[in-house]
Amino acid sequence: MSARPTILLTATAAAVLVFLQLPVIVVALSSFTETSYLTFPPQGFTLRWFGSVLTDPDWLSAIGFSLGLALLATLTSMVLGTAAAYAISRRLLPGSDAIASFLMAPLVFPAVVIGVALLQFYAHLGWRGNFFALVASHVVLTSPYVVRACLSSLAGVGTDLEEAAGTLGAGGFTAFRLVTLPLLKPGLVAGGFFSFITSLDNVPVTIFLLGPGQSTLPVKIFTAIDQGGVDPGLAAISTILILLTGAALAIAERWVGFSRFV
Amino acid sequence: MSGPFKGVGLASPLLLVLLGLFLAPVLLMLPQSLHEYIPGTGTSEAWTLQNYTRLLTDDYYREIIGRTLWMGSLVTFLCFLLGYPLAYFMARTTPAWRAAATLLVIFPLFLNLVVRSFGWITLLANRGVVNNLLMDIGLIDSPIKMLFNMTGLVIGLTHIYLPFMVLMLLTAIQNVPRDVEQAAATLAASKLRIFFTITLPLTAPGILAGSILVFVLTISALVTPRLLGGPAYKVMATLIYDEFMQKLDWPSGTSFAFILTAITLLIIWGAGRVARKWSGGLA
Numbered sequence: 001m002s003a004r005p006t007i008l009l010t011a012t013a014a015a016v017l018v019f020l021q022l023p024v025i026v027v028a029l030s031s032f033t034e035t036s037y038l039t040f041p042p043q044g045f046t047l048r049w050f051g052s053v054l055t056d057p058d059w060l061s062a063i064g065f066s067l068g069l070a071l072l073a074t075l076t077s078m079v080l081g082t083a084a085a086y087a088i089s090r091r092l093l094p095g096s097d098a099i100a101s102f103l104m105a106p107l108v109f110p111a112v113v114i115g116v117a118l119l120q121f122y123a124h125l126g127w128r129g130n131f132f133a134l135v136a137s138h139v140v141l142t143s144p145y146v147v148r149a150c151l152s153s154l155a156g157v158g159t160d161l162e163e164a165a166g167t168l169g170a171g172g173f174t175a176f177r178l179v180t181l182p183l184l185k186p187g188l189v190a191g192g193f194f195s196f197i198t199s200l201d202n203v204p205v206t207i208f209l210l211g212p213g214q215s216t217l218p219v220k221i222f223t224a225i226d227q228g229g230v231d232p233g234l235a236a237i238s239t240i241l242i243l244l245t246g247a248a249l250a251i252a253e254r255w256v257g258f259s260r261f262v
Numbered sequence: 263m264s265g266p267f268k269g270v271g272l273a274s275p276l277l278l279v280l281l282g283l284f285l286a287p288v289l290l291m292l293p294q295s296l297h298e299y300i301p302g303t304g305t306s307e308a309w310t311l312q313n314y315t316r317l318l319t320d321d322y323y324r325e326i327i328g329r330t331l332w333m334g335s336l337v338t339f340l341c342f343l344l345g346y347p348l349a350y351f352m353a354r355t356t357p358a359w360r361a362a363a364t365l366l367v368i369f370p371l372f373l374n375l376v377v378r379s380f381g382w383i384t385l386l387a388n389r390g391v392v393n394n395l396l397m398d399i400g401l402i403d404s405p406i407k408m409l410f411n412m413t414g415l416v417i418g419l420t421h422i423y424l425p426f427m428v429l430m431l432l433t434a435i436q437n438v439p440r441d442v443e444q445a446a447a448t449l450a451a452s453k454l455r456i457f458f459t460i461t462l463p464l465t466a467p468g469i470l471a472g473s474i475l476v477f478v479l480t481i482s483a484l485v486t487p488r489l490l491g492g493p494a495y496k497v498m499a500t501l502i503y504d505e506f507m508q509k510l511d512w513p514s515g516t517s518f519a520f521i522l523t524a525i526t527l528l529i530i531w532g533a534g535r536v537a538r539k540w541s542g543g544l545a
């Protein structure tokens with residue numbers, strides 16, 4: 001039997017792939033328009049909108065806030081997630097499967113429900129607008145990705161290497177650090193990348209927890225479109241995000257062959 | 263330290279974060295939903311189920327629940343319809359093409375949700391790319407309304423959740439043993455027959471898993487329905503958002519959040535039962 005995809009199948013697949021890139025292409029191209037309103041195809045070519053966004057202190061502070069939040073949430077998720085995944089994978093505690101399911105639950109649980117639940121919880125405790133409380137709420141959303149990637153990596157790493165290291169006199173943590181951790185690296189990088197993107201992307205939880213004067217990049221774009229509609233400045237900031245995402249994806253792919261972990 | 267102590271020590275920090283900032287806040291919302299909202303003062307002292315009965319009997323709210331579930335069904339079906347051919351192509355093509363296609367599938371997945379919805383506004387608006395194109399080539403005389411209605415929501419959400427479906431289906435199709443298909447081919451079965459009697463049924467668990475994931479994510483989506491549907495065309499998640507942020511009616515919003523959660527959990531539980539039944543049938 002011939003295994004090659006037929007022309008019809010190839011054409012359909014290509015059309016679906018184009019559909020997937022469509023909004024990206026439109027946003028990126030329309031950010032170069034010379035008109036003051038958003039139009040496609042763009043009229044003329046200018047980098048003015050990039051300049052105006054990148055010199056606006058409000059946008060810069062939102063970018064900084066988002067990056068700091070995503071970085072802290074990701075680092076915390078990687079430490080806590082790796083430890084928990086190790087305990088689950090090595091069956092160090094009873095009910096490992098139930099615990100794993102619970103740790104993955106935020107992946108399918110309605111995010112908006114987590115958002116309003118934390119809004120009431122934080123409002124009660126006076127934590128609304130607290131940066132570290134926001135980081136902790138993002139750990140809830142991002143840690144499942146680290147746990148999942150680490151569990152899948154650990155499944156392929158037997159205990160015999162750590163035991164061999166133990167025989168050679170390495171203590172538990174030394175053996176983990178020198179033997180298991182390097183083997184976990186691809187999974188950790190992939191999980192960390194997912195975690196970072198998830199935090200950077202989040203609106204449905206973040207929007208309920210921000211204090212006055214605080215804004216993350218996606219919440220700021222969301223609110224701007226929701227209240228005032230679209231303009232070329234928003235297209236420019238979106239294009240910057242598109243380029244950063246593309247670059248990060250390319251680096252992660254070259255570094256660890258990341259598409260294996262999706 | 264060894265055994266259970268070590269395990270508890272390693273797992274408890276993350277477990278505590280999830281118990282404290284996920285499970286507890288969700289459960290602690292329950293009392294809130296059982297009080298009446300009094301504008302200006304807050305909530306009543308008396309306990310009541312009226313938030314739930316109102317949401318389930320009032321036509322306005324029932325329409326929103328129905329619309330949300332219909333939207334979830336349409337998006338799930340379209341994701342399957344568009345996703346299967348792509349996943350099938352990826353499973354059967356050369357490794358190099360598969361890697362390239364995988365990157366094109368996950369790139370939009372990682373791109374900011376707000377940015378992707380923004381792209382669809384540009385495409386679907388009355389003076390947007392799609393309408394201009396259709397009018398230029400003379401297919402239509404006046405713009406087709408594709409924003410602030412079901413059409414826009416379904417297109418935007420299909421785009422957003424399609425990558426999840428493709429990745430689930432790809433794994434399922436790759437797991438179909440090729441020798442079964444080859445055996446059928448040896449017995450002179452046509453390609454279509456092989457597909458419908460072998461490949462499709464063997465990928466059913468993957469189709470189920472992908473569909474459940476897409477459905478559950480679609481009915482709880484907030485950003486895309488809000489941006490493509492506007493403030494007036496509401497679904498469950500945007501209604502919850504408005505109850506909390508605009509109307510400040512927290513009891514109502516909380517009750518609606520629990521109804522959305524109940525639907526989600528019920529679907530996941532039901533799908534789990536079906537999946538177990540299928541795997542039980544095979545063993």
